[in-house]
Every structure is written in structure tokens, then in C-alpha cells.
Amino acid sequence: MSENNDKDDSILFAPEDEKKSSPVDPSKQWKVLIVDDEEGVHEVTLLAMTDFQFENRGLNFLHAYNASEARTVIKDNPDIALAIVDVVMETEHAGLDLVHYIRNELKNKLIRIILRTGQPGQAPERSVIRNYDINDYKEKSELSSQKLYSAIYTSLRSYRDLNALTENRRGLEQVITASGEIFKMTGLNGFIQGVLKQLVALLYLDNDSMYVNCDSMALENDEDIIIVAGTGKFSAYVGSRANDTLSAEVMALIEEALEKKAMVLRDGVYVGYFQPRSGREDVIYITSSRNLNDDDSNMIQLFLHNASIAYENAILREEIEGTQRDMVYMLGEAIETRSKETGQHVRRVAEYCFLIACGLGLTNRDAEILRIAAPLHDFGKIGIPDSILHKPGKLNDEEWVEMKTHAELGQEMLGRSDREILKAASALAGHHHEKWDGSGYPNGISGEEIHLFGRIGAVADVFDALGSKRCYKGAWKTEQIITFLEEQRGSHFEPKIVDWVLNNMDKMLEVRQEFPDHDD
Numbered sequence: 121m122s123e124n125n126d127k128d129d130s131i132l133f134a135p136e137d138e139k140k141s142s143p144v145d146p147s148k149q150w151k152v153l154i155v156d157d158e159e160g161v162h163e164v165t166l167l168a169m170t171d172f173q174f175e176n177r178g179l180n181f182l183h184a185y186n187a188s189e190a191r192t193v194i195k196d197n198p199d200i201a202l203a204i205v206d207v208v209m210e211t212e213h214a215g216l217d218l219v220h221y222i223r224n225e226l227k228n229k230l231i232r233i234i235l236r237t238g239q240p241g242q243a244p245e246r247s248v249i250r251n252y253d254i255n256d257y258k259e260k261s262e263l264s265s266q267k268l269y270s271a272i273y274t275s276l277r278s279y280r281d282l283n284a285l286t287e288n289r290r291g292l293e294q295v296i297t298a299s300g301e302i303f304k305m306t307g308l309n310g311f312i313q314g315v316l317k318q319l320v321a322l323l324y325l326d327n328d329s330m331y332v333n334c335d336s337m338a339l340e341n342d343e344d345i346i347i348v349a350g351t352g353k354f355s356a357y358v359g360s361r362a363n364d365t366l367s368a369e370v371m372a373l374i375e376e377a378l379e380k381k382a383m384v385l386r387d388g389v390y391v392g393y394f395q396p397r398s399g400r401e402d403v404i405y406i407t408s409s410r411n412l413n414d415d416d417s418n419m420i421q422l423f424l425h426n427a428s429i430a431y432e433n434a435i436l437r438e439e440i441e442g443t444q445r446d447m448v449y450m451l452g453e454a455i456e457t458r459s460k461e462t463g464q465h466v467r468r469v470a471e472y473c474f475l476i477a478c479g480l481g482l483t484n485r486d487a488e489i490l491r492i493a494a495p496l497h498d499f500g501k502i503g504i505p506d507s508i509l510h511k512p513g514k515l516n517d518e519e520w521v522e523m524k525t526h527a528e529l530g531q532e533m534l535g536r537s538d539r540e541i542l543k544a545a546s547a548l549a550g551h552h553h554e555k556w557d558g559s560g561y562p563n564g565i566s567g568e569e570i571h572l573f574g575r576i577g578a579v580a581d582v583f584d585a586l587g588s589k590r591c592y593k594g595a596w597k598t599e600q601i602i603t604f605l606e607e608q609r610g611s612h613f614e615p616k617i618v619d620w621v622l623n624n625m626d627k628m629l630e631v632r633q634e635f636p637d638h639d640d
Contacts, residue, residue, distance in 0.1 A: 154182070155186075169272065198228065223253045234255060373391045404420065570614075
């Protein structure tokens, strides 16, 4: 349905003092949707806004000639900044229904909406402003070129600010999430990615930025430049080598910053440089459609400073955890060596435990704790006499009673610590010889009374022991091990653990191939 309206010819001409001549990147234009059933309204709006620019970006007009078409266009283009909507089209309230669809069904709160009408009596301004989430309401007769320009300019400014707040919130959410694991290297990258998003949003910069680290190998005098975080078009490059993915122009600026060991500013591009530690150089690359001022530069420098501190802390924590992990492995290997068994046994058991834990749905953290604790599953053997540990034949009854004490001894010694990993190792040491049906040792508990780590460790330990050569036996074939597991399902071992191992035998055998015994 058409509207009666008097078109003001002044809409055909944009004010001369507002026209701009700076170049516009077509790929970065603001999307503006015109929804009107009159072809002339579309044409006049385009003519009036031909030279419009906001922050050096022009307008990309999309068109819909009724509310139904507009629904499709908006759904397919969620990044539309502004919709200029006629009220009366195929129905007298088609435009109002479209506003309701955008805000309540699509849940799009960012798009700015200007309603235009040639029949204000059909939709009184006060009731429309009160009942609909719109940003402006204009009669067509009053919408001159200057007023249209002002309405679009203020709407785009509002859209920009709301987008900045949204991106800032998303970045903050990522920072908060990553902060829980900030002392892990994976957590550091998530932290950097989150802060980078916040930085871009806060400074109203283009959404194309990246954070690059350069790890140098002094002995070979070589560099491997890796992109560890990115936004916009650079987000697809995270984790890749910069030389393989970035253009020659971008690489030239990065290399200039690395050579000068200082920041570089070139035509809307900021390249920051800093050294978080000896042997490592980091670069942040940000594009901007405007020149950065001192406040912007200070904000970026603050980012670099905080990222540097976070990295230093992460490296320190990683070294501490790595040292602890290596000590656990070496201690476990020393215990196995004392009983004249290969130290690779503890590594394989650790990997089996991790695989099974993940397969059963444990969190990655719990699975990793189990993997680190697993080498200590036979810690109590440190208190068993050599005459028993080294006996090549079958133990007699008295020796077997002595041997069985290693489970309770390991649990008791490791249980003296409140450290999470050692507490896990204590449970594993004390329960991995218990059996699902209650016939195991040291306490004869059954079913879920046995700690889950002990249930997993029991299968992992026996699986590896059967497949390994020992002083008192040869290595079993895979078929024999499978048969044994099937026979012991529900008696020695928890059924669901056996089922997972049998259904993932290829993964278990890959571990054996990766950590073979030295005489294999």
C-alpha cells in the first residue's frame, strides 16, 4: 500500500560542507537497509547519500520493497547497521510488525531503526516511540537531505558504540574464562585473544588485528613467527606461520618492528613491539581507519605490558609444573627399575589412564591429573624387600602377603600430602589392586566403593603388564589380552571400562608403539 507524501526536493542534495573526498574501502562500508514500497523513495535516498561517509566508510544500501522481503534481507545480513523502514506497506502496520520481528524474534538489539511515514495518523508518534524499540520516527514531509544526513550519522555512531560495548563484553568474557587457566600456555593464548578483542573494541578500531610471537633459536640464528591471536580477517590465521599466510606488505611492517625493536606507525597501521623474555619477541598488528592518538597509544602499550607479565607468569608456572611432572615420572621409573621392570611401563600406564579417563567422559583436567599421578601407582614397592621384588619364580604365601602390603603402604605415604596430584596418586596406589567383585586387596572393597582412579588404573596396569615381558613371564599376544579382559569383565574389572578398552584397542596399541620397552 502506497503512502501519500510530499517529497522535499532538498533531499536530492547533500550539504557541500559535509562531503568528503577521502578513499573508501568498499569491503568496509556500513550496511543500510531501505524498506519502502515506493521505488522513488529508494532512488532519492541513494542520491542524497551518495557522498556520505562515517569514519572514512561509505554506505552499502540494501533494498526491500515490503516487510516480507525485509525479513529475509535482515536475517541474511545480521551486520546491517541501520534500517530505514516505511510504516505503511502491504498492510497499515507492516513496518511496526517488522520492528517487532527484528527485536523479538531475531533478537537483534544492535541494528538501529528509523521509521518513516507519510501518514502519521496511521501510527501516532508517541504510541510508536513508547511501544516499539526504534531509534527515530520521521514524517517523510520533514525528512530533508540535512535531516536525513543527521539521522543516519547519529544512528551509525550509536551502532558503532553498541558494537564496541558488545565486543568489549565478549572480550571480557574470554579474558575471564581464560584467567582460570592463565598459567597454562593454552590459557595464555585465550587471554591474549580476549584482551585483543577488548582493545580493538575500546579504541573503535577496525576488526582486523593480530598478536604475533617470534620464538628465536639462537643456535641456528633462525626465526619462526607464529600468529597466536587474531580478530577479523586474521582470526583464520591463528596458529599458523606468519610467513606462510601474511602478505609481503604486512610482513615488511612486522619485520621492520622486529629490526628496530620498536613500534611502527604507517597509514592507519600500528605495529607494536616488546620482549617478554630473552630469546622471544612479540608483535601486535592493528589496522585503523583513523590516526591513533596518544590515548590510543597508551592503551595499546598497557596491553603489551600486561600481556608480557601474563606470559612471564605462564612460563614460570609451566616450568614449575614441568619439573614436578618430570620428577614424578623419574620417581615412578626408579621404583619400576628397582623391581627390574622397564621404566616405560609407568609412561604407558599413564597414557592408558588418560585415554580411558577421557573416553569415560572425565574432564580434561581430571584426566590430566590422573595421567600425572599414574606413575606413582606402585609407589609402595619402595618398602618391599629386594628378595621378593627380584624373585624370578612364583612367590610363596608368606612372600605374597608381604608383597600385597605395597598397595596400602603407597596409599598411606602419598596420602600424607594435601596436594591434588599426590592425593590422586594415593587413591590410585591404594585401590588399583582392588577388584570389582570385592576379591582384591588390600581392603576387599567392591564396585563403586573403589575409587574411579583405582578402577581405571587396574585395567591400565594389567593391560600393560600382560603385554610386557617380565622376569617371571613372556609378553602376551593381543588376542590373549582381549580374551583375558573379556573373562574378567564384571569380576576383576568394571564392565564399562573393559568395554571402552575393547572398543578402542587401536588407541591402546598406539601407546605401546610410542613407548616401547628398550629390548623391543
